[in-house]
Amino acid sequence: MNQPENYMSSTFLSMARWHSPWWQGEWLPDNGYPEFYLRSCCGFDALQMQMNIEVPADKALKNQARSTKVIALMCEGAEARLTYPFAEELQHRLADQGFHTWTLDTTHNLHNQLMKLKASDLLVTVPGDGQWLAATVDCPSLVICGEVDPRMLMPDYATDPVSPENPEPMPAEELAQSIVSIFEQETEDANR
Incomplete structure (x- = not known):
């Protein structure tokens, strides 16, 4: 059309x-x-889904990943209500835990951003395009759900959504510990 x-x-x-x-x-x-x-x-019921995009991993981040886990962060949402308010504290806490972090910005060269995601061990993101970009290069994602039901997004990992009983998103300290737990579980699973 x-x-x-x-x-x-x-x-x-x-x-x-x-x-x-x-x-x-x-x-x-x-x-x-x-x-x-x-x-x-859209009615494409016979569509064969293939969401992979072939890009090489960013060399600098790939080298960094040899000694520490690399975490991409995308904490600003398309709408203010989706933005994670504790992003700076989270970045500091992850650095204190020994992780290397970088900020995913989909307004910059998308090919370079995909290469960096390819070299990353995890994307921590608010609901938006970051999760889907990470999926195209096989980078797992942890979605900070905010008001969005995580079942709708189907991420690899997710925080609990905010609710009237729990109106604040997960604090940075708790989120950083959850990220540590993800990598500990991966190590444990790999050693089985």
């Missing part, structure tokens, strides 16, 4: 599914939200 609005109009009936709590349904797509959207909302 040459005009996107014609495509959107042609799939209007299926697009209603976009507003449903699809993650609570019987079918959970292997590739999470992108697969749900393309198959269920």
Whole structure:
């Protein structure tokens, strides 16, 4: 289609599914939200999902990863309510634990950002495009959910969402300890 609005109009009936709590349904797509959207909302039900993007790992970060875990951080959300308010403290706590951190910024050269994600051991991100970019280069992600139900995002790891009973996102100290636990569990699993 040459005009996107014609495509959107042609799939209007299926697009209603976009507003449903699809993650609570019987079918959970292997590739999470992108697969749900393309198959269920856009009508590409025969689509073979292939989310990998082949890029080499960033050499400097790959060298850094030989001696310590490399963690990408994306704590600013597209909307202020999605931004993680304790980002600076989290970065300091991770550095104190011996991790190397860098900030993912999808407004900069995307190829370079993907190369850096490829060399990273984990992306810690708020809901947004960071999680999906990391998935394309096989970098696991921990999503700081905020108000978003983690079942909708289907990340590798997630914090509990905020709620009326628990209105604040996970404090930096607790989040840093959760990240340490992820790597400890990976080491334990690898030694089995």
